Amino acid sequence: MTSIERAPGPLTPPSEEVVAPGHEAAATHGIAPRSILNSPYALIAPLAIVMLIFFVGPLILTLIVSFWNYTQYSIEPAFTTVNYYDVFYGCVARLPDLCVTFATYLSTLKFCLIVWAITLILGFVLAWFIVFEIKTVSTQIVLFLICTIPFWTSNVIRMIAWIPLLGRNGLINDTLMGLGLTSEPIEWLLYSDFSVILAFVHLYTMFMMVPIVNSMLRIDKEIIEAARDAGAGTLTIALLVIAPLCRPGIVIGSIFVVTIVMGDFLTIGVMGGQQIASVGKVIQTQLNFLQIPIAAANAVVLLGAVLVIIWGMTRLVDVRREL
Amino acid sequence: MPDKTKKTAALTRRRFLEGTAGVAATAASTQLFAPAVHAQEPVTLRYLGTAVNQSAEIAAKVKEDLGITIEYIPVTTDDVVKRAVTQPNTFDLIDIEYMSLKNVVPTGNLLGMDTSRITLSDKITPLFTKGEIDGKVVGDQGTAPKKVIWMPSENAKTFADEPTQYMTLIPTVYNADTLGIRPDLIGRPIESWAELLNPEFKGKTSILNIPSIGIMDAALVVEAMGKHQYADKGNMTREEIDLTIDTLIEAKRNGQFRALWQDFNESVNLMASGEVVIQSMWSPAVTAVKTQGIDCVYQPLKEGYRAWAAGFGLPRTVDGRKLDAAYDFINWFLSGWAGAFLNRQGYYSAVLETAQENMEPYEWAYWMEGQPAAQDIMSPSGQLLAKAGEVRDGGSYADRMGAISCWNAVMDENVYMIRKWNEFVAA
Numbered sequence: 001m002t003s004i005e006r007a008p009g010p011l012t013p014p015s016e017e018v019v020a021p022g023h024e025a026a027a028t029h030g031i032a033p034r035s036i037l038n039s040p041y042a043l044i045a046p047l048a049i050v051m052l053i054f055f056v057g058p059l060i061l062t063l064i065v066s067f068w069n070y071t072q073y074s075i076e077p078a079f080t081t082v083n084y085y086d087v088f089y090g091c092v093a094r095l096p097d098l099c100v101t102f103a104t105y106l107s108t109l110k111f112c113l114i115v116w117a118i119t120l121i122l123g124f125v126l127a128w129f130i131v132f133e134i135k136t137v138s139t140q141i142v143l144f145l146i147c148t149i150p151f152w153t154s155n156v157i158r159m160i161a162w163i164p165l166l167g168r169n170g171l172i173n174d175t176l177m178g179l180g181l182t183s184e185p186i187e188w189l190l191y192s193d194f195s196v197i198l199a200f201v202h203l204y205t206m207f208m209m210v211p212i213v214n215s216m217l218r219i220d221k222e223i224i225e226a227a228r229d230a231g232a233g234t235l236t237i238a239l240l241v242i243a244p245l246c247r248p249g250i251v252i253g254s255i256f257v258v259t260i261v262m263g264d265f266l267t268i269g270v271m272g273g274q275q276i277a278s279v280g281k282v283i284q285t286q287l288n289f290l291q292i293p294i295a296a297a298n299a300v301v302l303l304g305a306v307l308v309i310i311w312g313m314t315r316l317v318d319v320r321r322e323l
Numbered sequence: 324m325p326d327k328t329k330k331t332a333a334l335t336r337r338r339f340l341e342g343t344a345g346v347a348a349t350a351a352s353t354q355l356f357a358p359a360v361h362a363q364e365p366v367t368l369r370y371l372g373t374a375v376n377q378s379a380e381i382a383a384k385v386k387e388d389l390g391i392t393i394e395y396i397p398v399t400t401d402d403v404v405k406r407a408v409t410q411p412n413t414f415d416l417i418d419i420e421y422m423s424l425k426n427v428v429p430t431g432n433l434l435g436m437d438t439s440r441i442t443l444s445d446k447i448t449p450l451f452t453k454g455e456i457d458g459k460v461v462g463d464q465g466t467a468p469k470k471v472i473w474m475p476s477e478n479a480k481t482f483a484d485e486p487t488q489y490m491t492l493i494p495t496v497y498n499a500d501t502l503g504i505r506p507d508l509i510g511r512p513i514e515s516w517a518e519l520l521n522p523e524f525k526g527k528t529s530i531l532n533i534p535s536i537g538i539m540d541a542a543l544v545v546e547a548m549g550k551h552q553y554a555d556k557g558n559m560t561r562e563e564i565d566l567t568i569d570t571l572i573e574a575k576r577n578g579q580f581r582a583l584w585q586d587f588n589e590s591v592n593l594m595a596s597g598e599v600v601i602q603s604m605w606s607p608a609v610t611a612v613k614t615q616g617i618d619c620v621y622q623p624l625k626e627g628y629r630a631w632a633a634g635f636g637l638p639r640t641v642d643g644r645k646l647d648a649a650y651d652f653i654n655w656f657l658s659g660w661a662g663a664f665l666n667r668q669g670y671y672s673a674v675l676e677t678a679q680e681n682m683e684p685y686e687w688a689y690w691m692e693g694q695p696a697a698q699d700i701m702s703p704s705g706q707l708l709a710k711a712g713e714v715r716d717g718g719s720y721a722d723r724m725g726a727i728s729c730w731n732a733v734m735d736e737n738v739y740m741i742r743k744w745n746e747f748v749a750a
Binding site for chain 2: 072073074086089100103104107156160163164167168169170187190191269270273274275277281282285286287288289290291
């Protein structure tokens with residue numbers, strides 16, 4: 001979060017406080033020691049090395065392995081595209097019926113879109129409330145931390161906890177039937193698309209909210225007053241003034257939510273009663289049966305799909321410039 | 324004026340972020356813990372296996388009897404195999420299923436176990452060594468232990484058809500799985516695997532989402548429905564896999580399954596909450612539902628059981644004192660106390676004679692001979708498992724294990740099967 005140090009909202013002029021670390025050091029000492037440690041490359045080196053070893057390296061290995069051959073108990077170096085062929089097995093031949101891979105991606109994209117839309121609206125409204133409606137910092141922090149409550153327990157326990165609420169004999173069904181609103185338990189409350197989306201929203205609204213809060217904190221509150229003085233209603237202010245100023249936060253939050261949902265298999269598995277396919281689940285099954293190269297091929301395809309989506313989103317806003 | 328606002332805004336934002344970051348950092352640090360460090364002197368065995376078999380009681384008892392420290396490495400069934408294949412130097416003893424041997428032995432990562440160093444090797448139940456109980460041959464479809472228990476030499480990568488001096492695994496526990504039911508919610512007798520896909524239970528059934536085991540349960544259902552007779556349910560042809568998966572897909576599209584389960588606890592939850600009334604189940608899961616005071620039966624079915632077996636193996640990398648300690652531990656394991664401990668949980672142990680010596684006669688009669696309990700039956704941890712007068716599901720050892728229809732297996736067409744299984748999940 002280096003953005004803290006940068007100049008805030010667009011209405012404020014650039015400030016003299018913002019001085020690059022190198023210049024500061026030079027100013028205090030009166031001379032200009034251009035040691036190696038002062039070079040920007042030295043500063044990014046630690047992170048770059050960590051990323052190389054733990055991110056780029058494994059990624060390259062995954063790509064390489066996706067072209068290997070495998071048996072039930074071994075993987076063998078080779079250059080074969082058969083794994084990619086297997087990933088898209090029957091995808092063309094079976095049209096217009098969807099093959100497993102297309103059906104799985106379609107279902108995952110559907111979740112992505114719905115969850116993204118809901119978390120965006122929820123995240124925006126919650127962020128607005130915390131930033132603009134709450135006046136004291138301590139209350140803001142308390143409310144913010146309350147939003148992290150879903151993360152206090154393990155993922156699995158959190159999801160199992162839905163059963164007594166949504167289940168056939170759960171609280172909601174008991175209440176509805178007790179009130180005489182329904183005569184039969186509602187089955188689609190659990191192990192359905194609905195429950196998967198509910199769990200996603202419950203879990204990931206936070207990821208959308210935090211970057212938006214970050215963006216909103218940088219907005220000069222006088223802008224809102226000015227807009228109000230000019231006769232704008234709350235909705236107009238939200239859509240025409242605040243939302244554009246929050247664009248980087250929204251895009252970053254969207255990237256979080258979309259990448260998490262695209263790769264998720266645990267939530268879809270538990271809340272979908274294991275009956276809804278996800279790309280992550282397919283990869284997990286293949287890994288469990290030591291079919292590592294085809295799992296790698298699937299991972300590469302998934303990575304490609306997610307990258308395309310992120311590329312599309314960053315087209316909408318230049319995140320680097322906005323930060 | 325704009326300057327002032329900007330300053331407070333920045334300050335607020337910084338304080339706000341610092342506050343939350345501090346809390347987040349504290350939360351993160353409490354989750355980190357250093358790995359346990361062990362002293363050099365007494366031998367420590369790193370025991371890789373699933374949590375189900377890794378009892379604290381066994382570790383405590385072996386520490387007391389032999390002075391060996393057991394360090395459990397609990398992972399999932401699939402991860403046991405993954406570790407055995409990819410990181411054989413990260414454990415000293417492995418507790419693995421016989422069906423997995425087809426994937427592990429060819430890697431050469433397992434050391435053949437010298438039966439001359441296993442005191443009771445000739446007392447190991449003939450179910451493993453010959454595939455018989457009381458001289459009667461039992462079902463051997465799938466990866467029956469007798470097919471994979473012998474190795475031609477200590478360092479072999481293949482199996483031997485005839486008994487040799489070397490065993491791949493020394494059996495630890497085994498059992499025969501069937502369907503679990505909620506008799507209170509079903510209200511009529513259940514006798515066949517076909518009931519799993521009976522439309523009567525639409526939306527109230529479940530099958531396990533572990534392809535290699537799930538497809539076997541599905542095959543038992545297909546046979547029970549009279550749709551097809553498999554030559555070997557544990558080694559299907561592509562056509563047979565297609566037929567089996569198509570049957571499952573059709574049932575899924577008709578809403579037959581409430582859920583699929585993968586984790587032991589999921590099956591317990593599904594059953595205990597009444598979401599499901601009939602499903603694939605494992606015996607400890609049935610016990611777990613029962614201990615919640617809920618009526619649950621591990622229902623014997625006329626088509627027989629799907630059996631499984633696990634055993635101890637040694638990684639090739641183990642040697643010296645650790646190897647000796649591993650043999651000591653295995654000998655101790657077969658000597659009775661552990662066998663009785665397992666039998667009292669409804670599993671079966673490898674050497675029955677020594678287990679019997681460590682059990683009360685009424686316990687033996689209930690667990691192994693299928694007789695009504697003469698008095699209340701307790702689990703090793705002191706929970707009531709059966710009241711006096713109750714009979715164990717499946718009856719005696721010979722009745723239950725004699726009715727095996729097939730064993731958990733790894734098929735030759737495994738890759739195709741898993742592709743088809745993913746189709747079922749995506750359907």
